[in-house]
Amino acid sequence: MISVGIVGGTGYTGSELLRLLVRHPCIALRAVTSRAEAGTAIAEHYTALRGLTDLSFSAPEAARLAECDLVFFATPNGTAMQEASQLLDSGVRVIDLAADFRLKDVELWQRWYGQTHAAPALVDEAVYGLPELNRRAIAGARLVANPGCYPTAVTLGLLPLLEAGVVDANRVIADVKSGVSGAGRKASTALLMAECGESFKAYSVSGHRHQPEIQENLKRALGMDVGLTFVPHLLPMVRGIEATLYATRLQPDHELAETDLTALYQKRYQDEPFVDVLPSATSVETRSVRGTNLCRVAVTEPQGAGVVVVQSVIDNLVKGAAGQAVQNMNIMFGWEETTGLALSALAP
Amino acid sequence: MISVGIVGGTGYTGSELLRLLVRHPCIALRAVTSRAEAGTAIAEHYTALRGLTDLSFSAPEAARLAECDLVFFATPNGTAMQEASQLLDSGVRVIDLAADFRLKDVELWQRWYGQTHAAPALVDEAVYGLPELNRRAIAGARLVANPGCYPTAVTLGLLPLLEAGVVDANRVIADVKSGVSGAGRKASTALLMAECGESFKAYSVSGHRHQPEIQENLKRALGMDVGLTFVPHLLPMVRGIEATLYATRLQPDHELAETDLTALYQKRYQDEPFVDVLPSATSVETRSVRGTNLCRVAVTEPQGAGVVVVQSVIDNLVKGAAGQAVQNMNIMFGWEETTGLALSALAP
Amino acid sequence: MISVGIVGGTGYTGSELLRLLVRHPCIALRAVTSRAEAGTAIAEHYTALRGLTDLSFSAPEAARLAECDLVFFATPNGTAMQEASQLLDSGVRVIDLAADFRLKDVELWQRWYGQTHAAPALVDEAVYGLPELNRRAIAGARLVANPGCYPTAVTLGLLPLLEAGVVDANRVIADVKSGVSGAGRKASTALLMAECGESFKAYSVSGHRHQPEIQENLKRALGMDVGLTFVPHLLPMVRGIEATLYATRLQPDHELAETDLTALYQKRYQDEPFVDVLPSATSVETRSVRGTNLCRVAVTEPQGAGVVVVQSVIDNLVKGAAGQAVQNMNIMFGWEETTGLALSALAP
Amino acid sequence: MISVGIVGGTGYTGSELLRLLVRHPCIALRAVTSRAEAGTAIAEHYTALRGLTDLSFSAPEAARLAECDLVFFATPNGTAMQEASQLLDSGVRVIDLAADFRLKDVELWQRWYGQTHAAPALVDEAVYGLPELNRRAIAGARLVANPGCYPTAVTLGLLPLLEAGVVDANRVIADVKSGVSGAGRKASTALLMAECGESFKAYSVSGHRHQPEIQENLKRALGMDVGLTFVPHLLPMVRGIEATLYATRLQPDHELAETDLTALYQKRYQDEPFVDVLPSATSVETRSVRGTNLCRVAVTEPQGAGVVVVQSVIDNLVKGAAGQAVQNMNIMFGWEETTGLALSALAP
Structure with a gap:
């Protein structure tokens, strides 16, 4: 069992991550942060999670996240690059579901995302988290850039x-x-x-x-x-x-x-x-x-x-975001890659 | 004012044709045929047409159609090629909204449509009814093949x-x-x-x-x-x-x-x-x-x-079917091309 | 021909009103105001209106609206009650598509709408614009409260x-x-x-x-x-x-x-x-x-x-908003009640 | 582990039952019948089940179903009443997802369903499978009438x-x-x-x-x-x-x-x-x-x-059909009632 945090849990990638993680057998959710919803029970925000978690959203708090083994960023572009470095220094592994570390070419990134990159030094280290391409590198990564959908x-x-x-x-x-x-x-x-x-x-x-x-x-x-x-x-x-x-x-x-x-x-x-x-x-x-x-x-x-x-x-929201992030987590921690991902398609 | 018939009025191209024709200032609807719904009031079949027409569907009847100036076929593929010839001989002009006369290469048509063409002799005469390509030919045509959507x-x-x-x-x-x-x-x-x-x-x-x-x-x-x-x-x-x-x-x-x-x-x-x-x-x-x-x-x-x-x-259903057919009719009969087609888009 | 203005033309009731008015034979659109979009061509904002109007949105300007015969308010609740009085004094008739004048009980209105009513003196005069109930009163009204959907x-x-x-x-x-x-x-x-x-x-x-x-x-x-x-x-x-x-x-x-x-x-x-x-x-x-x-x-x-x-x-958006407003206009100006409203339902 | 059959597996209740049963830990799917699709791999018919089952649809065959411990009918109304009796006599328990056994008043049933009831003798025995109402009776039932949605x-x-x-x-x-x-x-x-x-x-x-x-x-x-x-x-x-x-x-x-x-x-x-x-x-x-x-x-x-x-x-399709049927099965066989039903809602 590892301890997991989510930064920015109120968007769709955040809620989908929660849907998957509340049933994942190897992790304990330690903190799900949201500036806007701090104090609100997660299950109140997402009726779909009623009965599945007792956690409430908490204000972003570095200390608490630093105690996690793994932190997911389900934030808008530009947040993870601000905060990842400190977490990594504390020994926390990071998966960013936003775009901050998806491009190695920082110039190119800045042009497309319209902002200055706050952590260019981490860009090279980040592993592009497409398991079918980079499985081995993901396994050893401290920082994974979860691919776009x-x-x-x-x-x-x-x-x-x-x-x-x-x-x-x-x-x-x-x-x-x-x-x-x-x-x-x-x-x-x-x-x-x-x-x-x-x-x-x-x-x-x-x-x-x-x-x-x-x-x-x-x-x-x-x-x-x-x-x-x-x-x-x-x-x-x-x-x-x-x-x-x-x-x-x-x-x-x-x-x-x-x-x-x-x-x-x-x-x-x-x-x-x-x-x-x-x-x-x-x-x-x-x-x-x-x-x-x-x-x-x-x-x-x-x-x-x-x-x-x-x-x-x-x-x-799954292979294009939260599911792939869980798959990357499974690889990073050496678990069966399908753990927590035995999902049947809803059709019709 | 011309007299117009529709063969096969119960599908979506038929109903759309009716939506347009009931407000067209230059035509009188003489017959709308449907084997399945013969005798049913059109407005009962299409609630949307309540108050706009008193006509009922009639059984297909060659004599009645032969009295029209123009007949639209809004039938499945394979019907117009059976019936167009007789109408043309009676001096009725024809617009087929199905695919029977869209290809000049009869062999090719038969391969794609899986049936023997019943009126290969008419294929050459038929004008492909895309006004932006064939306006002049459409104006003089007896038989127009309305393009696919x-x-x-x-x-x-x-x-x-x-x-x-x-x-x-x-x-x-x-x-x-x-x-x-x-x-x-x-x-x-x-x-x-x-x-x-x-x-x-x-x-x-x-x-x-x-x-x-x-x-x-x-x-x-x-x-x-x-x-x-x-x-x-x-x-x-x-x-x-x-x-x-x-x-x-x-x-x-x-x-x-x-x-x-x-x-x-x-x-x-x-x-x-x-x-x-x-x-x-x-x-x-x-x-x-x-x-x-x-x-x-x-x-x-x-x-x-x-x-x-x-x-x-x-x-x-409009430029891809019934509207284009009305546009072709307007060209064939020398009316302003936009007659009956002053439609504003429904958005949202 | 009367001269018509619309205050607040960028919402759905505004755009629907435009859809209807650009084809109405008895009116000329004089001004369509929008603080946010002033200067933008209406047809650029609403692609669906391309080719139907050359007007641009204008900044709200009392003088210009005062020259209209009729002004529609397609604004959020609380705007018409601020501006109607001045227009009425200038001899302009007003139809409010928002809720400002729908209730005679000002206390009740203030409780439900959470604001102080700015023109309680006009409330009694306003006619509730449901023609099937109040046709005669609408005909003579200066101020019509268009009903909710x-x-x-x-x-x-x-x-x-x-x-x-x-x-x-x-x-x-x-x-x-x-x-x-x-x-x-x-x-x-x-x-x-x-x-x-x-x-x-x-x-x-x-x-x-x-x-x-x-x-x-x-x-x-x-x-x-x-x-x-x-x-x-x-x-x-x-x-x-x-x-x-x-x-x-x-x-x-x-x-x-x-x-x-x-x-x-x-x-x-x-x-x-x-x-x-x-x-x-x-x-x-x-x-x-x-x-x-x-x-x-x-x-x-x-x-x-x-x-x-x-x-x-x-x-x-039609009988529940813009269409009913046009129906009310037709009644107020003594035109055939269906003028500009000969619309066929789009089904499917 | 019990052996389970499904009669009529190609509709939506059938496919939903399959979605749930392929992951249920206590059952083995023995036969899924379909007259129309006999011989077709289930996973070919339902792409969503690719990788989850190797079974093919089989023709309805009394002998094979008689070897099951439990048979679900996911058939149109009127089928289960023809076939349930024989299965029950063979010691097979039955859950009917159609309406055949939902009403005790056979006259009433015949009036609403427009057919003669083929097994009135079973009607009284059938337990209406709403666990929140009839949990105890369901536990001991041979024949469960799964409620309508x-x-x-x-x-x-x-x-x-x-x-x-x-x-x-x-x-x-x-x-x-x-x-x-x-x-x-x-x-x-x-x-x-x-x-x-x-x-x-x-x-x-x-x-x-x-x-x-x-x-x-x-x-x-x-x-x-x-x-x-x-x-x-x-x-x-x-x-x-x-x-x-x-x-x-x-x-x-x-x-x-x-x-x-x-x-x-x-x-x-x-x-x-x-x-x-x-x-x-x-x-x-x-x-x-x-x-x-x-x-x-x-x-x-x-x-x-x-x-x-x-x-x-x-x-x-779940609590209104297949999920409730699985819940009933869990009760009938003395398993934890939530077995195989730990499902998180898909929202958005």
């Missing part, structure tokens, strides 16, 4: 193709769609149900922060630049991300059949507990992973047009 | 780029998303709200009938083959199509700036009453055209990556 | 029963449900799609401002106290209100058959252009009035249990 | 009030709302997303089968007739039921304060693992129980009007 779906969808070198890495297209919970729990007219319901749109067409995250981490992993056009869209639903990925086959003579592509994915992910490869041309529904830590993928090459189409779905 | 959104989104030759026509990607009304009003478990609600998926990833329709009509219009990867998706909402289109710039040195691309679109569509070009990088929402005959488009070139991104939205 | 649906649902004295007025139950647009366009976490989507709840169970509005206006109209239990609920959708109303029959011996109840409603509303009485026991869908100024009602007496059940549906 | 929400909402005799049992109103999954997985145009999405309506206003179920079981439990007006409504969402219940206080002098009413509920349900009483006047959201076997209730007496308002929410 889109980058998780896109990276897992592209990895086998890029590693095998069967597609043109210079021109990959990611048409991604997310439920509204991906935007977090913040008062914003743009996220009102009266704005988002029964409508659909692309957004950030000129550029989105998750694009450099995908590109930088793929480059570190694969040693190659990936030319990526990335267009996010907002779905009129709450949970779920679907990424449809398009890449040009390098072997237009089809030495590798469509079924071979699926085999490639199956081989790449055969030992992964949270990646499930479906038959080619299957329709992969977001609801098939709702509430779970799974990424489901299918790879297809429609009508021999020389373009490979990958579908990749995750629950943005 | 996806092809309308995709073709209008691509036309200016392809006509100007600024993108590589060999590799165009259309990632398209539709509300569920696009699938029609048929009892099907796959279209239940419990199946489609709060979920999202691609479908027909291996191939969809609208792909050859887009390709064949672009080829006829532009004289070039377009290499198109087309992946449809099902949105958890009722109305609206969004197409995000990706094409590679042929001038990677950016002789043509992003603003020039928008200018290109504005010029192409300056006289079009139903195409609205938005500023580059705008988020184009489907609700901005809900209930209207408009197509709204925006063209962007994100971060100079050499890929042009076009957003195109329509209401699948 | 719930009160419109509930009052129209109850009127025939209460006027005829066939139910016990001491115990009426109104179980009402509204789409989220009813709560307005304000940044609030409670109204986020991630909070409201795929969920349903009652709210304000202890009491809601619309309850005294219904009771006071029924008392004025009918001269009797109505004992009303009113429980509002939030629907996971954008537009539409459904009220299910329960009242006990005073004649348990069924002198008046169920069909007679429907006849009672038909008679009461036979000359009303915007109330449509459906057959008993029909399912009355909110979508059957979406986008229109209609109220559709059905009255049923299930299984002789002595309880009358009324279903009443409206579009909260 | 609405009756579960309504009965749990009313029980404390009726048992304590604080409200007038002659006139209780249940305004109930359900997500579309409550209607089952059957091809029906009325349940299409294009019909149900973004709309709301009452249905079966003249009478619904769940009304006699509630009345009969309350009468058996309490020895009193309950005069119930019951109006169901269809919500534009997938999962969840909310019942708002209205009853007149018998003590108009308020001997019992509102807080006492909540205390009454807390006392009644203090030992119930699956009923959670919330503070008076709380908004009780359906999402707070999504995916769980909980019923959450709150009781309020708004503004001393003499009417008690109860909110009761359940997940129609």
Whole structure:
């Protein structure tokens, strides 16, 4: 049993983390901080947690967090970089669910996030917490940068193709769609149900922060630049991300059949507990992973047009955020990777 | 005033056609047929039409339809090709909202639609009813093939780029998303709200009938083959199509700036009453055209990556079906093209 | 042609008013004010209005509004009562879409709205703008208090029963449900799609401002106290209100058959252009009035249990707000009551 | 470990039962039958169950089911009554999730369900499986009639009030709302997303089968007739039921304060693992129980009007169907009642 703290427990990643951690057999929740809700019982704030925890939110307090073995930051971008250093110095391990440590290139980070990085010295040490890419490094990490939701779906969808070198890495297209919970729990007219319901749109067409995250981490992993056009869209639903990925086959003579592509994915992910490869041309529904830590993928090459189409779905709050953070914790502390993550999808 | 008939008035294209026609100043509805609902008052079937029409559905009856000036087929694929010939012989003009006359290549049609074409002799005569492409031919047509919903959104989104030759026509990607009304009003478990609600998926990833329709009509219009990867998706909402289109710039040195691309679109569509070009990088929402005959488009070139991104939205039941049919009727009978189509979008 | 101003044009009632007024044949829009958006083109703020108006939002300016024949307030509660007096003195007629003048009992108003009333002297003069109740008074009014959305649906649902004295007025139950647009366009976490989507709840169970509005206006109209239990609920959708109303029959011996109840409603509303009485026991869908100024009602007496059940549906933004305001304008200026309100429901 | 069979595994109650049973520690799934899908892998039919079961659907086969310790019927109404007798004779215990054994009055059943009852002799033996009412009888039952979804929400909402005799049992109103999954997985145009999405309506206003179920079981439990007006409504969402219940206080002098009413509920349900009483006047959201076997209730007496308002929410597929069936199984086999039901709500 380890002692765990959560900084910033009132957003959606925070509440999802709580949903998972209250049933996790190896941890004890020591503190869940919230400036705004300090003193309020967690179960009063989240009716869904009634009966599952007696904790109340507490004001952020360094001393108390310093006594934890692990602290999750479920805060807006820019908080963890302020506070992680002191915790690490106290011997606390840290998983940041925000973006503070996702990019190694501090300049690039500052440009996309519009603020000065407060802890550039920690950036290099931080491990990008995508277990399917960095499992070993995560195990030994003091500081884990939990990946963004889109980058998780896109990276897992592209990895086998890029590693095998069967597609043109210079021109990959990611048409991604997310439920509204991906935007977090913040008062914003743009996220009102009266704005988002029964409508659909692309957004950030000129550029989105998750694009450099995908590109930088793929480059570190694969040693190659990936030319990526990335267009996010907002779905009129709450949970779920679907990424449809398009890449040009390098072997237009089809030495590798469509079924071979699926085999490639199956081989790449055969030992992964949270990646499930479906038959080619299957329709992969977001609801098939709702509430779970799974990424489901299918790879297809429609009508021999020389373009490979990958579908990749995750629950943005689980594999795209809190579930992946728990998976990283399991790895960091040497537990069975699926501990606390035996979740069945809620469908319908 | 002309006399108009509708064959098959109980589906969504039929009901939308009725919504538009009951307020159209130049037509009188003479017959709306439905085998299943013959004798039922239309306003009983569609509560939304109470007070707007006294007509009842009638059994299909050739004689009565033959007295019309114009007959719309809002039937499943395969019906119009059986019945159009006789009507045309009686001097009735025909607009088919189904797919029977959308492809000139009868072999191709038979392969995709899985049936023998009953009126191949009429195929050549039929005019593909996309006014922005074929206005003059539509004006003189006896038989108009009303375009599919996806092809309308995709073709209008691509036309200016392809006509100007600024993108590589060999590799165009259309990632398209539709509300569920696009699938029609048929009892099907796959279209239940419990199946489609709060979920999202691609479908027909291996191939969809609208792909050859887009390709064949672009080829006829532009004289070039377009290499198109087309992946449809099902949105958890009722109305609206969004197409995000990706094409590679042929001038990677950016002789043509992003603003020039928008200018290109504005010029192409300056006289079009139903195409609205938005500023580059705008988020184009489907609700901005809900209930209207408009197509709204925006063209962007994100971060100079050499890929042009076009957003195109329509209401699948209006510009994607019934509204376009009314627009075609207006052209065929020499009326102001916007007659009966002065519709404001319902947003929110 | 009269000259019209709108104060506060950026919320949902404001945008809906614009949707209706840009096509109204008898008015010219002179000013649409918004402190926040002054200078912005209306069509830029509301993509749905592109091509329909060239106006920009202007800063609130008394002089300009004073030149109008009619000013609509589509502002939060508490604004119209500050500004109406000066406009009325300038000879401008006023329709307030907020709640400032809906209650005659100023004490009661102040208790429910938590502020001091700034214009108690105008309260008596204001006419409650429910045409089906107060048509004559509206025609001559300088100041009209446009009813709340719930009160419109509930009052129209109850009127025939209460006027005829066939139910016990001491115990009426109104179980009402509204789409989220009813709560307005304000940044609030409670109204986020991630909070409201795929969920349903009652709210304000202890009491809601619309309850005294219904009771006071029924008392004025009918001269009797109505004992009303009113429980509002939030629907996971954008537009539409459904009220299910329960009242006990005073004649348990069924002198008046169920069909007679429907006849009672038909008679009461036979000359009303915007109330449509459906057959008993029909399912009355909110979508059957979406986008229109209609109220559709059905009255049923299930299984002789002595309880009358009324279903009443409206579009909260049209008959529940902007459409009713236009109807009131039409009455005030002596135009055909349906002018500018020939709207067909968008279904599906 | 017991051996369990499911007859009719392809509907929503069947799939939900599978979701729960594949993780239940005390059972082994022996057979899941489906005439239509015999031979298909369950995980192929339900992508959500990939990796959780290797079973395939099998054709209904009496011999194989007869070897089970327990058989669930997740079939349409009318199937269990044909097959239960033979299974019971073989010593198999049976839980019917359909309506075949929910009413003791066979005449009444036949009238509402429009068919002749095939096993009237079993009707008396069947135990109505609402644990909060019949726990002891369930423990010893061979045949359990799992309650309907609405009756579960309504009965749990009313029980404390009726048992304590604080409200007038002659006139209780249940305004109930359900997500579309409550209607089952059957091809029906009325349940299409294009019909149900973004709309709301009452249905079966003249009478619904769940009304006699509630009345009969309350009468058996309490020895009193309950005069119930019951109006169901269809919500534009997938999962969840909310019942708002209205009853007149018998003590108009308020001997019992509102807080006492909540205390009454807390006392009644203090030992119930699956009923959670919330503070008076709380908004009780359906999402707070999504995916769980909980019923959450709150009781309020708004503004001393003499009417008690109860909110009761359940997940129609869990506490309203499959979860309650598992709870009943746990009771029948003497296991901890919460076994396999430690589910956290998915919110948002």
